[in-house]
Amino acid sequence: MNAVVPLPIVLPIVGAALSxxxxxxxxxxxxxxxxxxxxxxxxxxxxxxSVVADEAPIAVRIGGSAPVIGIVLVADRLSAxxxxxxxxxxxxxxxxxxxxxxxxxxxxxxxxAYLVLTAGVAGAFLAGDLFHLxxxxxxxxxxxxxxxxxxxxxxxxxxxxTYVVINILESMLLLAAIGLVFAATGTVSMALLxxxxxxxxxxxxxxxxxxxxxAFGLKAAVFPLFSWLPDSYPTAPSPxxxxxxxxxxxxxxxxxxxxxxxxxxxxxxxxxxxxxxxTMIVGVLGALAQGDMKRILxxxxxxxxxxxxxxxxxxxxxxxxxxVFFIVHQxxxxxxxxxxxxxxxxxxGTSRLAEVGGLLHRSGWLAVLFGVSALSLAGVPPxxxxxxxxxxxxxxxxxxxxxxxxxxxxxxxxxxVSMVKIWVGxxxxxxxxxxxxxxxxxxxxxxxVMAGATIVAVGFGVAIAVVSGPLYRLCADIGAELLDxxxxxxxxxx
Amino acid sequence: MSLTLVVLCGVLVSAGVYLLLHRSxxxxxxxxxxxxxxVNVLLFATGGKNGSAPILRPDGTVEQPVSDPLxxxxxxxxxxxxxxxxxxxxxxxxxxxxLDGNDIVEDDVEDRRLAQAGSVDPxxxxxxxx
Numbered sequence: 001m002n003a004v005v006p007l008p009i010v011l012p013i014v015g016a017a018l019s020x021x022x023x024x025x026x027x028x029x030x031x032x033x034x035x036x037x038x039x040x041x042x043x044x045x046x047x048x049x050s051v052v053a054d055e056a057p058i059a060v061r062i063g064g065s066a067p068v069i070g071i072v073l074v075a076d077r078l079s080a081x082x083x084x085x086x087x088x089x090x091x092x093x094x095x096x097x098x099x100x101x102x103x104x105x106x107x108x109x110x111x112x113a114y115l116v117l118t119a120g121v122a123g124a125f126l127a128g129d130l131f132h133l134x135x136x137x138x139x140x141x142x143x144x145x146x147x148x149x150x151x152x153x154x155x156x157x158x159x160x161x162t163y164v165v166i167n168i169l170e171s172m173l174l175l176a177a178i179g180l181v182f183a184a185t186g187t188v189s190m191a192l193l194x195x196x197x198x199x200x201x202x203x204x205x206x207x208x209x210x211x212x213x214x215a216f217g218l219k220a221a222v223f224p225l226f227s228w229l230p231d232s233y234p235t236a237p238s239p240x241x242x243x244x245x246x247x248x249x250x251x252x253x254x255x256x257x258x259x260x261x262x263x264x265x266x267x268x269x270x271x272x273x274x275x276x277x278x279t280m281i282v283g284v285l286g287a288l289a290q291g292d293m294k295r296i297l298x299x300x301x302x303x304x305x306x307x308x309x310x311x312x313x314x315x316x317x318x319x320x321x322x323x324v325f326f327i328v329h330q331x332x333x334x335x336x337x338x339x340x341x342x343x344x345x346x347x348x349g350t351s352r353l354a355e356v357g358g359l360l361h362r363s364g365w366l367a368v369l370f371g372v373s374a375l376s377l378a379g380v381p382p383x384x385x386x387x388x389x390x391x392x393x394x395x396x397x398x399x400x401x402x403x404x405x406x407x408x409x410x411x412x413x414x415x416x417v418s419m420v421k422i423w424v425g426x427x428x429x430x431x432x433x434x435x436x437x438x439x440x441x442x443x444x445x446x447x448x449v450m451a452g453a454t455i456v457a458v459g460f461g462v463a464i465a466v467v468s469g470p471l472y473r474l475c476a477d478i479g480a481e482l483l484d485x486x487x488x489x490x491x492x493x494x
Numbered sequence: 495m496s497l498t499l500v501v502l503c504g505v506l507v508s509a510g511v512y513l514l515l516h517r518s519x520x521x522x523x524x525x526x527x528x529x530x531x532x533v534n535v536l537l538f539a540t541g542g543k544n545g546s547a548p549i550l551r552p553d554g555t556v557e558q559p560v561s562d563p564l565x566x567x568x569x570x571x572x573x574x575x576x577x578x579x580x581x582x583x584x585x586x587x588x589x590x591x592x593l594d595g596n597d598i599v600e601d602d603v604e605d606r607r608l609a610q611a612g613s614v615d616p617x618x619x620x621x622x623x624x
Contacts, residue, residue: 179536
């Protein structure tokens with residue numbers, strides 16, 4: 001079983017190398033990407049199945065060296081679950097990008113960069129030590145720089161520069177924090193750190209935690225470190241933004257979950273709660289002020305991150321379970337909203353709400369796809385967002401965090417308001433003039449591959465609501481496991 | 495930690511941050527280089543006291559006291575990553591220069607639009623003005 005754990009990292013990397021060899025053959029590149037992603041998905045499912053069956057995390061020592069000095073990959077239920085959702089979304093968006101036929105996907109660097117991104121995401125989820133986590137995040141960041149600026153247009157270079165510089169600063173901070181953690185404890189292994197960090201002086205602990213929090217907070221786009229996100233994401237082509245929106249910030253949240261539960265359990269509760277509330281409020285107010293669909297959705301990424309930080313801040317097993325469920329729900333829902341946006345942009349040439357309108361008359365099904373995802377994002381029952389938010393709100397109530405509860409509910413309502421704003425802008429209003437040749441067939445039928453991928457992504461979000469019972473039980477197990485890291489430590493050191 | 499390394503690290507960080515705050519990409523590249531080196535020096539300093547090179551003799555022993563090899567491994571990886579980042583930034587600066595003849599990072603278009611909307615919005619102007 002141990003041999004399967006590195007596969008979600010190895011397969012995309014090998015795929016990327018082969019894809020580079022097939023530099024001039026677009027079809028071969030597409031086939032390689034598809035095979036590598038599906039194989040990675042298969043191995044991720046195998047890993048989760050075996051972790052759940054064994055009821056213990058799997059630790060793999062790369063090169064067979066001891067965990068103190070060697071690289072260790074650890075797959076527990078949390079990392080395996082997130083890995084499956086992430087790779088599945090990457091596969092769906094790949095199909096969408098191929099169907100969109102933008103100059104972007106035709107670029108020869110697209111497929112290799114996309115596979116490297118996948119490897120980085122998988123590496124970040126499976127990392128068993130802080131330094132390996134840093135390297136994996138670097139791998140996915142460098143791939144994301146390439147994807148963000150593939151066209152090299154003026155707008156992309158302008159927004160991309162902000163993105164690159166802020167992320168490089170984040171990398172430096174993270175590396176410095178890891179160096180200091182090593183200086184203080186003599187290890188970077190996540191299994192050995194809890195015990196050694198607990199033995200440190202509280203001031204040192206606070207400093208280390210603060211540095212890691214700032215570094216991962218920048219990646220997760222929490223208040224006040226989020227302003228790079230709504231600036232840079234909307235300039236990328238829609239499939240790329242969809243992947244970034246679904247996955248990249250969640251890597252930061254995942255790293256925050258690990259640092260705040262495994263390394264520094266329950267130390268920064270007040271800070272986390274304040275940051276969570278401000279992230280939710282500022283994100284949703286930013287969304288309300290925007291007039292461009294992509295920018296509204298980008299601000300919502302920030303706002304929803306606040307819910308996750310809130311769950312981490314409350315820190316009870318129930319809150320962590322709800323947070324994990326919420327992350328799992330956010331990845332497909334955010335992705336599918338951006339995929340719908342991509343179809344709109346392809347049809348109308350713009351994502352500014354003032355310039356489009358009346359799409360309801362052209363495609364009712366597109367409205368359904370958007371409506372389902374939007375209501376799920378706002379947390380309307382019976383969709384998956386409702387289950388996740390209910391869990392977080394319940395945890396806040398049982399922990400006595402009434403302020404947080406009020407903020408979470410108010411922000412939910414404002415989320416709904418800005419989703420209605422998109423709905424009114426896109427689907428109602430005056431019908432835009434359409435060339436006669438385009439009237440014959442429905443909007444979705446003209447872009448069948450994109451439509452199919454979007455339907456799969458939306459269906460994935462709905463499926464989460466359908467299986468929310470068993471999935472929530474798994475998340476509850478994860479929540480308990482996060483607060484009792486003894487199994488994790490035993491798997492690595494034993 | 496040796497004081498020289500710590501002071502060097504501090505000087506590099508301050509110079510790096512100063513350069514990073516400019517709008518010209520060339521200065522940002524230099525700033526990133528300095529910050530990267532500052533962090534590398536920091537990693538090096540975390541290794542503690544210097545000793546002999548951590549190389550195994552044929553009989554499987556090392557000369558004591560031995561340097562801690564792990565920070566050096568981390569540093570090596572960080573140098574490689576830093577090199578990649580700087581080359582990417584250089585390419586970006588070059589692209590920016592070919593696009594509009596300079597490498598100054600501009601304001602966001604939408605931000606400018608929003609800022610302008612605030613200044614011409616009748617609701618935001620004082621009521622006594624026409």
